[in-house]
Amino acid sequence: MAEATANGLGQHALHASHAHEAPAAVAHADEHQEHPIKLYLVVWAWLFILSTCSYLVDYFGLQGYLRWSLILIFMILKAGLIVAVFMHMAWERLALAYAIILPPILVLVFTTMMVFEADYTLFTRLAFFGSGH
Structure with missing residues (x-):
């Protein structure tokens, strides 16, 4: 086999033995998952609602730990939605x-x-x- 590999014949035999695996790998790589547009619209709506709530914290003049807690909670929820849906982490x-x-x-x-x-x-x-x- 070493002589065949040196002549290039072994490479062909090697590729031929794995030929049945290549189409499956290519087909799997070509697949992509499409998500319904409704999912993205719902996420956009939630992001809008959470941003509005974050704005309302300032509008109503909340102060102290309550203010910062609410701002951080809304920020983490928005970041979580963005990472989960728009960065596709929910499907990883x-x-x-x-x-x-x-x-x-x-x-x-x-x-x-x-x-x-x-x-x-x-x-x-x-x-x-x-x-x-």
């Missing part, structure tokens, strides 16, 4: 979805932990060292 393999979605979630978890740690550190410094005035 679960491993790929985890690879893209899990890191930002972990960043949020660790950031939350840092905020609580910072508050605790500030509290202990004020308790033991005073206000510094």
Whole structure:
């Protein structure tokens, strides 16, 4: 077989043995999934509704943690819709979805932990060292 490969004959035999797999691979690559236009219109409507709600938070003059919580919730919902539908993540393999979605979630978890740690550190410094005035 080494002599046949050196002469190029082995390559033809190699390709001929996998010839039955090639059309299936090409056919699978040529397939594409079309989604109904209604899906995209519903997502556009939800994005409009969520953007309106985000605007209303400012319009009604909400302040403090409620304001920022609502703005962040609306932002995450809009980003989730965009990623799921327009970037087709809803139809991807679960491993790929985890690879893209899990890191930002972990960043949020660790950031939350840092905020609580910072508050605790500030509290202990004020308790033991005073206000510094």
